[in-house]
Structures are given as C-alpha cells and as structure tokens.
Amino acid sequence: MASLPDLPPQLPPIPVTVVTGFLGAGKTTLLRGLVRRRQSRRLALLINEFGEVAIDGDLLRGESDAPAQVQVQDFAHGLIAYGDDAHFIPAMLALAARRAQVDHVLIETSGLALPSAVMEVLQSEQLVPHFVLDATLAVVDTPLLLEHAFDAGGDAQAATALLFRQQLECADVVVLNKIDDMDEPQLLQAEARVRALASNVRFLELAYGAKLDIRLALGLRLHQAGAAVHHHYTPLGMPGERAAVAADQRRFNGHAHSGLGAHSHGLSTHKHFHEQDPGWLSFTLRSDEAQSEERLRGAVAAAALAEPILRAKGFVHAGPGMPPLLVQGVRARVAIAHDEAGANDDGKETPARSELVFIGYHPSRARVAQMLSEMTGTEWK
Numbered sequence: 001m002a003s004l005p006d007l008p009p010q011l012p013p014i015p016v017t018v019v020t021g022f023l024g025a026g027k028t029t030l031l032r033g034l035v036r037r038r039q040s041r042r043l044a045l046l047i048n049e050f051g052e053v054a055i056d057g058d059l060l061r062g063e064s065d066a067p068a069q070v071q072v073q074d075f076a077h078g079l080i081a082y083g084d085d086a087h088f089i090p091a092m093l094a095l096a097a098r099r100a101q102v103d104h105v106l107i108e109t110s111g112l113a114l115p116s117a118v119m120e121v122l123q124s125e126q127l128v129p130h131f132v133l134d135a136t137l138a139v140v141d142t143p144l145l146l147e148h149a150f151d152a153g154g155d156a157q158a159a160t161a162l163l164f165r166q167q168l169e170c171a172d173v174v175v176l177n178k179i180d181d182m183d184e185p186q187l188l189q190a191e192a193r194v195r196a197l198a199s200n201v202r203f204l205e206l207a208y209g210a211k212l213d214i215r216l217a218l219g220l221r222l223h224q225a226g227a228a229v230h231h232h233y234t235p236l237g238m239p240g241e242r243a244a245v246a247a248d249q250r251r252f253n254g255h256a257h258s259g260l261g262a263h264s265h266g267l268s269t270h271k272h273f274h275e276q277d278p279g280w281l282s283f284t285l286r287s288d289e290a291q292s293e294e295r296l297r298g299a300v301a302a303a304a305l306a307e308p309i310l311r312a313k314g315f316v317h318a319g320p321g322m323p324p325l326l327v328q329g330v331r332a333r334v335a336i337a338h339d340e341a342g343a344n345d346d347g348k349e350t351p352a353r354s355e356l357v358f359i360g361y362h363p364s365r366a367r368v369a370q371m372l373s374e375m376t377g378t379e380w381k
C-alpha cells in the first residue's frame, strides 16, 4: 500500500468536504458555483459517478480558468461507494504529497452512494494524519421532497426513500436546492421534512440560484475536536446575499458552537448501498446520428415516465459544426442546453457520437433504446 514518508509533519491536515445527495439533486451544479467563487482557494475535487461516462468531471474541469488551482479527478462506476476502493486512497495520498498546493478537498459522491464509505476511509490509519473531515453536505432536490418523491411506495420508491434518508442521516449540513420559486412556508415545510427524517442534521442551508455561499460550505470544521466552528450566517431573505441559512436555525447555531467537536455518525451501523440493493442499474445508450433537441427531450422524458428511470445525462451531437448539447434529466424533467463549460475548450472535438447515461431501478435498457429510437427517428443502441 502506498505510504508518504516525506510529508512534513508540521503541516495541518487538509480539510475535506464530502458532498452527497440523491441522483440529480444538484451536487455538480453547486460545486461548479463553488469553483467559480473559490477566490484564492486551491481546490481538489474528486468526483464519483454512477455510470461509465464521466460527465460531471468534464463539467467541473470546464469551469476552472486556472487548472493549477483546481484539480479534478473522476471515479467512474460509483467506486468511492466502496470503502475498500483501491483508487481512492492512492488518489488522496497523492494530494497529501502536494499538501502545500491544496487548501481544500471536495468529494462528490455518486447520487446512489452513502457518504459513510468515504467518511470511514478518511478515518483510516493511512489518511488520518493528512486529512480532516470538514463537513458532510447533503444536497436536496427540494421540489421533489415536497412532492413526496422520497416517500416510500413501490419498489423503486422504497429504494429511493431508503437511500435518501440514509444520505441525510450521514450529513452535518443539508442544502435545500432548486428553491427559487419557493416561498417561506414551503421552505419551512421542507425543513420540517428534513428534520423528521434526520434529526442529527446540524444546519440547513438555502441555495438560491443553485449557489452556496462559500463561507457556508467550506471551513466549517464540524469534526475537529475542540476547534471553534467558523460558520458565518446570513439570515433568510437578507438583501444582496441569496445563499442563506433557514430562518429558525439559530437554535442550531448555538448547538454547533457549543464545542461539540468531532462527532460520530455510527458509521459501523451503515451498510453500503451497493451491497444492499443491486436493483439500481445504469446503462449507456449511443447514437451516431445528429439529434433534434425537441424530439430528444420528449423521448427522454417519455422513457423516464415509462420506465423507473431517475436520472439521464450526457452530451449529444446536434449536427455537423454544431457544439454538443448537454442533456440533464431528473425523472421526467429534461433540460437540453449548450454548455460552454462542459462542451470544453480544452481542444476536444465536438463528439460525432451521442452518449446518454440512464440510471434507474431495474430499468429495461431495451425498452428505453426502442423508445428513443422511435421517438427521435434515429438509431439508439
């Protein structure tokens, strides 16, 4: 196993923020915003996707104008979900070896992973000298929460509900996302639901415009024994600053400032998601023909209604000389847009091939391929 004999012992450990949240909650979008607003912070991002095509890593790489300041590393196939992942520890040790150039590490877990796996590995003998967990953030798709999409029901619903709750239980901070059209009663209702599901959550934060105040996201030090908690609050609705902590959270502030220091999540009680439920599947469909944006949007939405598909994403080819289009489906909500960052200015050619990753609970690949082919008039396989 790799070791780091030369690391200067006087350097403090690197803070690590783990970002969790169910499929499509907005983890990558929030991270892209943090990268943009990082100021002088040097960030390392480890991105874990459930699927064979790395899309989020590309989007994040496209965001940074200073590659030396922001390093992005992808882990495909939900790898970090497993505590014994052979790539994760070496990647972290390589960051530790460059301690002087890294101020903060952000780890985005896959939407189907429990963050407890990463949190456990951070506590391993090899990583403890070099890293300290800053906080675990769970990003929530607030409209879906209010629509009862995370309540138990049939098979897919029950699996979703379980995972959603387990992710919240691991979190110190819950970020209510996709809240731009919401009023205060709705936000309070969302808060009450979160509290009912996971009473251990210490803070609720509101991400207006999918933006999180960087001071509310990094440097929280929630797991450092004896450390003062550096948490700056912006009251709900304060003009000019739209990233805020939910209104009646002040009682929690007192809690957090009371010297709780490191706390345990009862990690050993968690079983990792993939071991529990092999029903979650992802597959990739490809097409070599140019796609019509409208038809494809309709086809992806229809497939998500016909099959238990909870997430679809990828880049598609819109025609010769056209920039690729980014497809983002969360259940039957499908957005297709040009994405400057993801379309990447790193010399990558416009892909002639379209690739879409679908994630669902026992979905039929054949049925989705057939629907896409029929509804777009192009071959998908």
Ligand SMILES: Nc1nc2c(ncn2[C@@H]2O[C@H](COP(=O)(O)OP(=O)(O)OP(=O)(O)O)[C@@H](O)[C@H]2O)c(=O)[nH]1
Pocket: 021, 022, 023, 024, 025, 026, 027, 028, 029, 030, 056, 110, 111, 112, 177, 178, 179, 180, 207, 208, 209, 210, 211, 311, 313, 328, 329, 330, 335
């Ligand atoms: N309206 C709205 N859409 C948002 C917001 N945040 C994210 N989205 C959209 O939600 C979709 C999913 O966002 P991502 O950031 O890719 O979500 P994710 O959690 O990283 O998804 P996975 O890693 O695939 O599970 C994209 O279409 C985003 O543009 C928001 O605050 N408001």
